[in-house]
Structure formats: C-alpha cells, structure tokens
Amino acid sequence: xxxxxxxxxxxxxxxxxxxxxxxxxxxxxxxxxxxxxxxxxxxxxxxxxxxxxxxxxxxxxxxxxxxxxxxxxxxxxxxxxxxxxxxxxxxxxxxxxxxxxxxxxxxxxxxxxxxxxxxxxxxxxxxxxxxxxxxxxxxxxxxxxxxxxxxxxxxxxxxxxxxxxxxxxxxxxxxxxxxxxxxxxxxxxxxxxxxxxxxxxxxxxxxxxxxxxxxxxxxxxxxxxxxxxxxxxxxxxxxxxxxxxxxxxxxxxxxxxxxxxxxxxxxxxxxxxxxxxxxxxxxxxxxxxxxxxxxxxxxxxxxxxxxx
Numbered sequence: 381x382x383x384x385x386x387x388x389x390x391x392x393x394x395x396x397x398x399x400x401x402x403x404x405x406x407x408x409x410x411x412x413x414x415x416x417x418x419x420x421x422x423x424x425x426x427x428x429x430x431x432x433x434x435x436x437x438x439x440x441x442x443x444x445x446x447x448x449x450x451x452x453x454x455x456x457x458x459x460x461x462x463x464x465x466x467x468x469x470x471x472x473x474x475x476x477x478x479x480x481x482x483x484x485x486x487x488x489x490x491x492x493x494x495x496x497x498x499x500x501x502x503x504x505x506x507x508x509x510x511x512x513x514x515x516x517x518x519x520x521x522x523x524x525x526x527x528x529x530x531x532x533x534x535x536x537x538x539x540x541x542x543x544x545x546x547x548x549x550x551x552x553x554x555x556x557x558x559x560x561x562x563x564x565x566x567x568x569x570x571x572x573x574x575x576x577x578x579x580x581x582x583x584x585x586x587x588x589x590x591x592x593x594x595x596x597x598x599x600x601x602x603x604x605x606x607x608x609x610x611x612x613x614x615x616x617x618x619x620x621x622x623x624x625x626x627x628x629x630x631x632x633x634x635x636x637x638x639x640x641x642x643x644x645x646x647x648x649x650x651x652x653x654x655x656x657x658x659x660x661x662x663x664x665x666x667x668x669x670x671x672x673x674x675x676x677x678x679x680x681x682x683x684x685x686x687x688x
Contacts, residue, residue, distance in 0.1 A: 387544075388486065388543040388546070389416070389417055389487075389544075389546065390522065390546075392419075394418075395530065396419060399530065404429075406452075407430070407447055408426075409433055409440055409454055409456045409457070410423075410440075411433055411434065411440045413457075414432065418486075419457050437462055437466040441469040441470055441473065441483070444483075445473045445477070445481055447481075448480045448481050453482065459486060459499065460485035460501035461487070461499050461501035463504070464503065464504060470514075474538050475511040475538055479537075481538050482533060482539050484540075484543065485501070485504065486545060487499060487544070489542075489625075489626025490664065491578070494660060494661070495660065497658040502627050502653075502654045502658065503631070504542060505542065505627050505631065505632040506630065506632055507631075509604045509636065514538050515538070515560075515604055516539075516542070516603040516604040517540070517559065517601060518542045518603060518625075518633075519601055520551045520599050522548055522550075523555075527552075531558070531559045544578050545664075548581075551599070562574075562602070562610040562611070564597075564598050566584065568593075569594040569596075570593045570619065571593055571596070572614045572618045573596065573622050574600055574623045574624070574633065575597070575599060576601055576603060576625055576633050577625065579626060580597070582668075590679055590682060593686065595682070600633060603633055606637070608644070612640075619647075620686060621641070622650045622651075622652060622678075622681075623637050624652050624673070625652075626654070628655070629651040629653040629655055632653060634651030637651075638651065650685055658671075
C-alpha cells in the first residue's frame, strides 16, 4: 500500500482557501485546533473571515448557525470525537431548522492512532445519519475530499463531512465524483466490498489478494442519502456483500446498507468495522490490523464467509 504526500486534512485546508477566493460568503470556524484541522490556512488567507471559537464545540455550532441565518456559508471544523459534544446544537438548531451549515471533522475513526480511545471517534456517522435534513459524506482520499467539499459548499442545507487525519492512499485521479452517487471501482460476480473513507483503498487491496474470487469494490462516499439504485444493482449480481468502515458496525455504512437490503432485496451482508472502543498505537496501519481492518485479515474473513 503506497502512501501519498497529501493528507485528508491538508486537502481540506488547502481547498478551503481556494473556495474562499471564489466565494466571499464562505466563513470558517474552528474549535481551537486550527493547526491540526488545517483551517489555519484559511485564517492566514482570510483573517477577517476566520473565527476561533475556542474549546467550545456547542458555541462553535451555535455561532455557525447564526452565520447561516445571516446569509453566510459557515464551515465549522473540529476533531470528530469532540464535535459530538455539540450534537444537541446540531440537532436542535442546524438540522431542525435546515440551516446551511457545513460541518467538517478530522481525526475520525482510528486515524488519531496515538491518542487512544478518547480521541478515536467511531460513532459519528450513526449520530449524524439519524438526523433529518443532514447529509453525510466520507471521502476516500485527498482528491475526493476536494471534489466533495466543493460540491457540499455549493449545495444548500446542512452537511457533515468526516475526514481522517493523515494517512491516505490515492484512489482517484481526475474522476467525476458526485454527492449521492456511489462509485463502482471494480466489478465482481462473487463478492462485493462496499466501503467508505480510507477503507476504500483497503478494499481495493483485498480484491487484489483474492485472485480466486471475482470481487467487486464500491466507494459509498455518501452515506446519506445512500445511493440505493447502485446498491440494489450490486445486490442483484452477488451472493455476498461485505461492508468496510472505520466506524462502529452499528449505525454506520454497514447499518445503512443492511437497512436498505432488508426491505428491498434481502441479501447476506457481513459488516466489518469496530465493535469496541479504540486504543493507542504507535502505528495507524498496525492499529487497523489489531481491529481486523487490515487487507490480510479482511481477506481471510471473506474467504471463510464464502466457504473457502
């Protein structure tokens, strides 16, 4: 697996600056982690449109809501784990009033591998997906981060975008991505791997390992609204669907896929993700392997599931 230089958060920070040049209504708010989220790039470029709220995520969201009511396009950023402190404000003010607030969190999943379970957010997709009006995006790499972020800002209404920290593998190179439309990256007839975020690159690695099976891979970067049409087309072709995510298997991508299929096309689904809190590690990939999210361990589960 090849590492590329630009990380999720670098792509986020640099794209903010480009969008700021194009649209003077874009304002950015941060919860005292601008150096880590890379919103600091926007602050340096547009100091009058950057607002450091401090370690107060509830105030962060409430202030962003005020900007949205005033006609601005606020982008509120913090670590994923700590943005969840503001879930009540996200629910009652942003989602309930359908405000044009864009929430972008970094350090999600296991990507903050050094800081342990308190910083490793494995519940945010579920918490955001349950809210009416909220759309949920999980880009696979730096390119997808840029493209989907631009579309998110151009669209009206509340969004939640979930980003990892640094480690990203190149999945896309100029493809036309669209919010709400899943990407089929590899066709398959036996098994389909449905993934989001960093796990998309892992899914592609798994497919390469399973030479004796016809394994498809799809990037469902939009968790809500889920691309049901693409999901049902996949389900018609294969006997097994495996979902991969750096998130709890409850309420995340796996839950969304299982919900749709249970109603519209019952199919065997294996959800691979987190089932417990995280822990500290010196290495991100080693931590993924510990929780069964490495390509080798996923490949073994798939082989076992198909009776190999």
